[in-house]
Amino acid sequence: xxxxxxxxxxxxxxxxxxxxxxxxxxxxxxxxxxxxxxxxxxxxxxxxxxxxxxxxxxxxxxxxxxxxxxxxxxxxxxxxxxxxxxxxxxxxxxxxxxxxxxxxxxxxxxxxxxxxxxxxxxxxxxxxxxxxxxxxxxxxxxxxxxxxxxxxxxxxxxxxxxxxxxxxxxxxxxxxxxxxxxxxxxxxxxxxxxxxxxxxxxxxxxxxxxxxxxxxxxxxxxxxxxxxxxxxxxxxxxxxxxxxxxxxxxxxxxxxxxxxxxxxxxxxxxxxxxxxxxxxxxxxxxxxxxxxxxxxxxxxxxxxxxxxxxxxxxxxxxxxxxxxxxxxxxxxxxxxxxxxxxxxxxxxxxxxxxxxxxxxxxxxxxxxxxxxxxxxxxxxxxxxxxxxxxxxxxxxxxxxxxxxxxxxxxxxxxxxxxxxxxxxxxxxxxxxxxxxxxxxxxxxxxxxxxxxxxxxxxxxxxxxxxxxxx
Amino acid sequence: xxxxxxxxxxxxxxxxxxxxxxxxxxxxxxxxxxxxxxxxxxxxxxxxxxxxxxxxxxxxxxxxxxxxxxxxxxxxxxxxxxxxxxxxxxxxxxxxxxxxxxxxxxxxxxxxxxxxxxxxxxxxxxxxxxxxxxxxxxxxxxxxxxxxxxxxxxxxxxxxxxxxxxxxxxxxxxxxxxxxxxxxxxxxxxxxxxxxxxxxxxxxxxxxxxxxxxxxxxxxxxxxxxxxxxxxxxxxxxxxxxxxxxxxxxxxxxxxxxxxxxxxxxxxxxxxxxxxxxxxxxxxxxxxxxxxxxxxxxxxxxxxxxxxxxxxxxxxxxxxxxxxxxxxxxxxxxxxxxxxxxxxxxxxxxxxxxxxxxxxxxxxxxxxxxxxxxxxxxxxxxxxxxxxxxxxxxxxxxxxxxxxxxxxxxxxxxxxxxxxxxxxxxxxxxxxxxxxxxxxxxxxxxxxxxxxxxxxxxxxxxxxxxxxxx
Numbered sequence: 052x053x054x055x056x057x058x059x060x061x062x063x064x065x066x067x068x069x070x071x072x073x074x075x076x077x078x079x080x081x082x083x084x085x086x087x088x089x090x091x092x093x094x095x096x097x098x099x100x101x102x103x104x105x106x107x108x109x110x111x112x113x114x115x116x117x118x119x120x121x122x123x124x125x126x127x128x129x130x131x132x133x134x135x136x137x138x139x140x141x142x143x144x145x146x147x148x149x150x151x152x153x154x155x156x157x158x159x160x161x162x163x164x165x166x167x168x169x170x171x172x173x174x175x176x177x178x179x180x181x182x183x184x185x186x187x188x189x190x191x192x193x194x195x196x197x198x199x200x201x202x203x204x205x206x207x208x209x210x211x212x213x214x215x216x217x218x219x220x221x222x223x224x225x226x227x228x229x230x231x232x233x234x235x236x237x238x239x240x241x242x243x244x245x246x247x248x249x250x251x252x253x254x255x256x257x258x259x260x261x262x263x264x265x266x267x268x269x270x271x272x273x274x275x276x277x278x279x280x281x282x283x284x285x286x287x288x289x290x291x292x293x294x295x296x297x298x299x300x301x302x303x304x305x306x307x308x309x310x311x312x313x314x315x316x317x318x319x320x321x322x323x324x325x326x327x328x329x330x331x332x333x334x335x336x337x338x339x340x341x342x343x344x345x346x347x348x349x350x351x352x353x354x355x356x357x358x359x360x361x362x363x364x365x366x367x368x369x370x371x372x373x374x375x376x377x378x379x380x381x382x383x384x385x386x387x388x389x390x391x392x393x394x395x396x397x398x399x400x401x402x403x404x405x406x407x408x409x410x411x412x413x414x415x416x417x418x419x420x421x422x423x424x425x426x427x428x429x430x431x432x433x434x435x436x437x438x439x440x441x442x443x444x445x446x447x448x449x450x451x452x453x454x455x456x457x458x459x460x461x462x463x464x465x466x467x468x469x470x471x472x473x474x475x476x477x478x479x480x481x482x483x484x485x486x487x488x489x490x491x492x493x494x495x496x497x498x499x500x501x502x503x504x505x506x507x508x509x510x511x512x513x514x515x516x517x518x519x520x521x
Numbered sequence: 522x523x524x525x526x527x528x529x530x531x532x533x534x535x536x537x538x539x540x541x542x543x544x545x546x547x548x549x550x551x552x553x554x555x556x557x558x559x560x561x562x563x564x565x566x567x568x569x570x571x572x573x574x575x576x577x578x579x580x581x582x583x584x585x586x587x588x589x590x591x592x593x594x595x596x597x598x599x600x601x602x603x604x605x606x607x608x609x610x611x612x613x614x615x616x617x618x619x620x621x622x623x624x625x626x627x628x629x630x631x632x633x634x635x636x637x638x639x640x641x642x643x644x645x646x647x648x649x650x651x652x653x654x655x656x657x658x659x660x661x662x663x664x665x666x667x668x669x670x671x672x673x674x675x676x677x678x679x680x681x682x683x684x685x686x687x688x689x690x691x692x693x694x695x696x697x698x699x700x701x702x703x704x705x706x707x708x709x710x711x712x713x714x715x716x717x718x719x720x721x722x723x724x725x726x727x728x729x730x731x732x733x734x735x736x737x738x739x740x741x742x743x744x745x746x747x748x749x750x751x752x753x754x755x756x757x758x759x760x761x762x763x764x765x766x767x768x769x770x771x772x773x774x775x776x777x778x779x780x781x782x783x784x785x786x787x788x789x790x791x792x793x794x795x796x797x798x799x800x801x802x803x804x805x806x807x808x809x810x811x812x813x814x815x816x817x818x819x820x821x822x823x824x825x826x827x828x829x830x831x832x833x834x835x836x837x838x839x840x841x842x843x844x845x846x847x848x849x850x851x852x853x854x855x856x857x858x859x860x861x862x863x864x865x866x867x868x869x870x871x872x873x874x875x876x877x878x879x880x881x882x883x884x885x886x887x888x889x890x891x892x893x894x895x896x897x898x899x900x901x902x903x904x905x906x907x908x909x910x911x912x913x914x915x916x917x918x919x920x921x922x923x924x925x926x927x928x929x930x931x932x933x934x935x936x937x938x939x940x941x942x943x944x945x946x947x948x949x950x951x952x953x954x955x956x957x958x959x960x961x962x963x964x965x966x967x968x969x970x971x972x973x974x975x976x977x978x979x980x981x982x983x984x985x986x987x988x989x990x991x
Contacts, residue, residue: 117754124645175594180959255725255960256808277962281809284587284963338726339751489650490725492747493754 094517095441097367098510102445105357105506112501115143116349117493120339125491127336128381129161129307137310137332140348140378144314147356149376153310156391159381160265161307162186164336165299167272169246173293174285181246181272182258182337182488183300184231185384186265192243196292198283202229211241214294216274218283221252224483234267244296245271248279251488252480259488260335262384270298309333309380311388316359318373318516326374326516327406328354328508329389331382331459338491342482344382345493346413346501351376353505358513370516372404379459382410386459393462405431405515406463406470411478413504415497416448420476423507424454427469434521435471438514447507473507564987565911567837568980572915575827575976582971585613586819587963590809595961597806598851599631599777607780607802610818610848614784617826619846623780626861629851630735631777632656634806635769637742639716643763644755651716651742652728652807652958653770654701655854656735662713663765668756672699681711684764686744688753691722694953704737714766715741718749721958722950729958730805732854740768779803779850781858786829788843788986796844796986797876798824798978799859801852801929808961812952814852815963816883816971821846823975828983840986842874849929852880856929863932875901875985876933876940877978881948883966885973886918890946893977894924897939904991905941908984917977943977 119136126133137153144151162185169179172193197213199205200220215237217230227250234245245267249259254276264271285292312332318324330347334340355376362368380388423439425432436451443449457464457472464470485491515521589606596603607623614621632655639649642663667683669675670690685707687700697720704715715737719729724746734741755762782802788794800817804810825846832838850858893909895902906921913919927934927942934940955961985991 118758121751121754122644124647174592177594253725254964255723255727255954256958256962257725257727277960277964280964281591281962284591288588484725488726490747492726492751494747494750 093367094514098441098514099445101357101361101368101509101513102442102447102506104361105353105509106502108357110353110502110505112349112353112505113493113496113498115352116341116345116496116501120341120345120493125336125338125340126332126334128159128309128333128384129163129303130336133309133333133380137312137380140312140332144352148359149314149355150317151312151314153312154392154395155308155310156380156388157308158306159309159387160384161303161305163301163303165189165301167298167300169272169274169294169296171292172295174290179278180256180258180275182260183270183272183298184234184247184260184264185262186302187234187267187271187298187300188269189299189301190244190270191297192270193293193295194243196282196286196294198286200283202233205233205236205240210237213242214244214246214296215242216246216279216282217248218279219248224250228261228263231261231263231273234264234269234271238267238269242269244269246274246294246296247271248276249273251276251483251486253484257488257490259486260337261487270296272296272298309388311380311392312378313375314355315373315375316355316362316370318371319369320371322373323401324372325401325403326370326372326512327377327403327460327463328374328512329377329379329406329408329459330410331380331388332378333380333382333388334491335383335487337487337489339493340491341493342412342485342491342495343487344410346496346504347409348378349501350409350413350504351508353501354509354512357505357509368513370513372516374512374516382459386461389459390462403463403468404521406460406468407472407508407511408458408460409473409504409508410458411472411474412482413496413501414475414477415499415503416475418476419448419450420479421449422452422474423449423471424456424474425451425469425471426453426455426457426464427467431469434518435469435511438511442507442510447503449507471511473504563837564984568911568984569915571827571831571838571979571983572912572917572976574831575823575979576972578827580823580972580975582819582823582975583963583966583968585822586811586815586966586971590811590815590963595806595808595810596802596804598629598779598803598854599633599773600806603779603803603850607782607850610802611782614822618829619784619825620787621782621784623782624862624865625778625780626850626858627778628776629779629857630854631773631775633771633773635659635771637768637770639742639744639764639766641762642765644760649744649748650726650728651744652730653768654704654717654730654734654741654743655732656772657704657737657741657768657770658739659769659771660714660740661767662740663763664713666752666756666762666764668753670753672703675703675706675710680707683712684714684716684766685712686716686749686752687718688749689718694720698731698733701731701733701743704734704739704741708737708739712739714739716744716764716766717741718746719743721746721953721956723954727958727960729956730807731957740766742766742768779858781850781862782848783845784825785843785845786825786832786840788841789839790841792843793871794842795871795873796840796842796982797847797873797930797933798844798982799847799849799876799878799929800880801850801858802848803850803852803858804961805853805957807957807959808955809963810961811963812882812955812961812965813957814880816966816974817879818848819971820879820883820974821978823971824979824982827975827979838983840983842986844982844986852929856931859929860932873933873938874991876930876938877942877981878928878930879943879974879978880928881942881944882952883971883974884945884947885967885969886945888946889918889920890949891919892922892944893919893941894926894944895921895941896923896925896927896934897937901939904988905939905981908981912977912980917973919977941981943974
């Protein structure tokens, strides 16, 4: 998940009412009424079969995801492992019978992590656990620390010639990210370097990386929450803290090319109308990129596989509109793959009628804090709400909520195409324990997670692709 | 917490009934009846004052713990930081008005962690996050991996010339520890090395260390859960996994001396009868040793400080028997400090009437899964249960349960002295997320944790020290 444009509204999530079983029964009735009027009765039946096919069928998503993550490792833009993974993903999709191609995305930045280190020199020798922030220039600096707990403190504290350590409280990811983006501001005030507390609600001595230092003249890294808090306690006790930071990470002078992966199920009657399911294929260079965003890919693949499998034995499942899957590249550097694709496709003879993405953890939704963040007009929102009611009635807790937070599909959403981004209840806070860290491994997912996420997108895509009026 | 002798019985914990508010009211009545007969009514009143003094008073435990942990770092036996920390602790206790002395513990082992590393060579290059296991000899080995998920598999799998990786499921700490102790068994079967999955219920790419490899002829280390599971998945997919392990950690040939720290409040009428409160001062060489067992020390100090403070203004709080605090050294290498102390004191003119320890997380008890693990006769158990009922009635959920799991105070317990070891509900599983890892930092504790733990031991010690019949 990229955070340049993301602001998660936790207050809205908290307002969400806990729904009871009665409500589910109520949904069932509403759904029956709504669907018979707005959709074909057939869609109610096929949606149930589709849900059952994915949730109780022979889904191989976790195995697929494990092969991708274990065998190729993390998939940073500019790395061989990303390009090798792209080849493997394309081959595996082809083996499942999909039409697959890739589209090159040129001119991508390639920041390469070095053997970075940071040590506390005073009040006692201690090696810090850091991860440099994407875009950080190399630099060797030693200096006294100034701690800030609120961004506003930067204005009042003397940071000239000092290393700024941030020790903000966790509130939301949107807030935490601001501290990771402070390098240029610190430099402007004469600071030597930035050490930002990692953006995570809980830590087990885990450093998190991410975008935020491109264009900064001073080195910048994240340190663990534990160490940010230790330094902050010393600072409060008026202890002089001296840190020596050696960043060797650097931007490669040469731009690189990567590829978006495109695969689809052609529509039978309206092939030029595209229903888009997407996730991103690249990751940071730590962990396995399983949560961010291998799980999203695995879910989208499973959703399309189920529709394809069923449509091969029953024409009712054959989509009228085209369902297209795209795995974006270079999302982590600022949705560069999707931006390129959108602009590259703006004059083509195809019409995107719906865009979607899973990039905040492909977790099973466990309660009604789970939501589709929706951007678009009211008519399409109401249709999506009816599809969601159908899922609710079948044991998938989910709601639709207006939001301008669309990440990769921002370009589609801003062009007026109805768009949703999936955020499960676990996607809200839990997700960020692992995000952009060495802890982003396949083992985060439980058996049902990918299945349920896939089921949500399969039912969405199948209904939208087959609805008479959309 | 040392694990050589520990087996936590989770089944018993699960049987624990959830108590309701009615039960608390019921406790209040029972307590009133029991106390008036068995104890002095005065003790009910003083216990309430004592609880209030610690829980709502000006407790400085977290600040004290932070100074200890931040300023000295981890406190492994054999390190300067342990001995410097011991000096600081003694000084701080003296500054609070305690009689304090230390007692040397000679002949301690001193295993020193080196710059250990492990790499996966096949199927792809990957640096593993490991921590060598205490006692591991140095060694450079490269070999194919055999994965075991149950100890019994060692018998059936060919491990000769191979590196054994364990990938057990987390059930209890007692079970997990057995895998960390397999090095000698693996060596006996011709294995090259042991890489044990870290003993923790959850991981954020966190390696855990501990005792287990002393006397092993082959190197042994723990790796993260994520990586053990990745290797295990490859193994299941019949991928050949080659690992290169370079352990430079080694036992120092010279034995070292450390010190137990002893401080007390002399009894007014029975000074030779000792009520013992204890925790251990040493830790592993990772993290800060805050959870294991800085928190225990902070709680015992706070308990004794509160009794001392109150007894200076009100003679009712003056203990009749002596309350002695001991901070054991070299617990992590097998309760060596407490063993030495017990045997050294066996012929002295003093009688230990009660022994206790906090070494499984000084957490606030949140529900009735929290317990005092008791070893001793039935009469003293019944008296302790009455003290615990008094705490229950004052909002401290806790129960007493027979257990032979006493760690440092095993020697006292086995000699027939009534003994308790505190295990809060969080001490059961949550504790092991941080235990023996780089994540063992002060920040684990919430404000109330140490206070409540201190309150439990203060009320126990105060009542036992002042009871007419014990």
